Amino acid sequence: MQADAVVLDIDGVVVDVADSYRRAIVESIARVHDDTIEKGAIQSFKDAGGFNNDWELTYAAALFVLARREGLEMDVATFTDRIAERRAESDGTEAADGLDAAEAVVADALDSAAEERARADWDPERLREVFQQLYLGAELYAEIEGGEPDLDAPGFIHDEPVLLDAETLDALAEYQLGVVTGRPSDEADIAQRRAGLDLPDDRRFTMDDWEEGKPHPRALVTLAERFGAESVVFVGDTLDDVKTAVNAADEDPDRDYFGVGVLTGGLTGEGGRRKYEAAGAAAVLDSVNDLPDLLE
Numbered sequence: 001m002q003a004d005a006v007v008l009d010i011d012g013v014v015v016d017v018a019d020s021y022r023r024a025i026v027e028s029i030a031r032v033h034d035d036t037i038e039k040g041a042i043q044s045f046k047d048a049g050g051f052n053n054d055w056e057l058t059y060a061a062a063l064f065v066l067a068r069r070e071g072l073e074m075d076v077a078t079f080t081d082r083i084a085e086r087r088a089e090s091d092g093t094e095a096a097d098g099l100d101a102a103e104a105v106v107a108d109a110l111d112s113a114a115e116e117r118a119r120a121d122w123d124p125e126r127l128r129e130v131f132q133q134l135y136l137g138a139e140l141y142a143e144i145e146g147g148e149p150d151l152d153a154p155g156f157i158h159d160e161p162v163l164l165d166a167e168t169l170d171a172l173a174e175y176q177l178g179v180v181t182g183r184p185s186d187e188a189d190i191a192q193r194r195a196g197l198d199l200p201d202d203r204r205f206t207m208d209d210w211e212e213g214k215p216h217p218r219a220l221v222t223l224a225e226r227f228g229a230e231s232v233v234f235v236g237d238t239l240d241d242v243k244t245a246v247n248a249a250d251e252d253p254d255r256d257y258f259g260v261g262v263l264t265g266g267l268t269g270e271g272g273r274r275k276y277e278a279a280g281a282a283a284v285l286d287s288v289n290d291l292p293d294l295l296e
Contacts, residue, residue, distance in 0.1 A: 005229035
């Protein structure tokens with residue numbers, strides 16, 4: 001595979017977030033609503049698409065839990081399948097928002113009184129506060145969010161093993177290197193520092209830098225333009241990451257875009273490999289550390 005530029009996602013590619021972001025999703029819902037989903041069920045929401053923002057995934061999963069209390073007769077797999085269907089119906093590019101689709105699925109499935117009760121209990125604002133405190137810990141929460149923490153949390157952010165080997169980073173130095181991530185800027189800074197991934201701001205897009213989010217191609221196409229690259233490899237750990245590269249190729253046909261999936265996030269094994277391939281992945285790797293061999 002020939003490439004002038006390499007763009008990396010952070011979560012599941014550069015650092016492992018199984019015991020940080022994904023744990024925060026499950027525990028935030030449990031603390032706020034006294035019930036939650038299994039950690040393994042998070043991948044069903046990711047596969048449905050439109051959940052590049054883990055806060056919004058948390059809100060959608062919490063709404064599912066509350067709707068079940070009010071009589072929603074769906075398991076997670078059925079609920080997320082309906083989300084994917086709703087997104088495809090509302091936007092042919094599959095860029096429709098996952099949370100909006102989740103709300104629509106609940107509205108379709110429940111009568112108005114049951115939906116109103118579920119929404120009355122739903123508290124996205126508190127979910128975000130708890131999520132951030134659990135993820136960042138009390139000290140970083142006060143520093144980054146500027147609020148007074150009310151939970152004594154050490155911070156799951158400290159439980160993120162680095163996946164990107166130093167040798168791999170050295171090998172990628174011959175390429176123009178960028179980042180496209182759903183993380184907020186401050187949290188991206190922390191992960192990049194831990195991984196030794198020192199990039200100027202104009203070589204990355206975070207949650208704070210663009211409204212659309214993946215799989216919209218704008219961030220990836222913009223980086224390709226800044227690099228002056230003819231071919232770009234984008235490495236991610238979700239189907240939306242692969243679809244970002246596919247959508248970029250449609251948006252910018254004068255360049256080549258290759259979406260590469262890694263099996264170090266929620267998608268694993270042969271099942272994960274097949275899902276990536278069905279989404280249009282140019283390659284599927286066991287980890288980002290296999291990337292230099294793919295590019296040579």
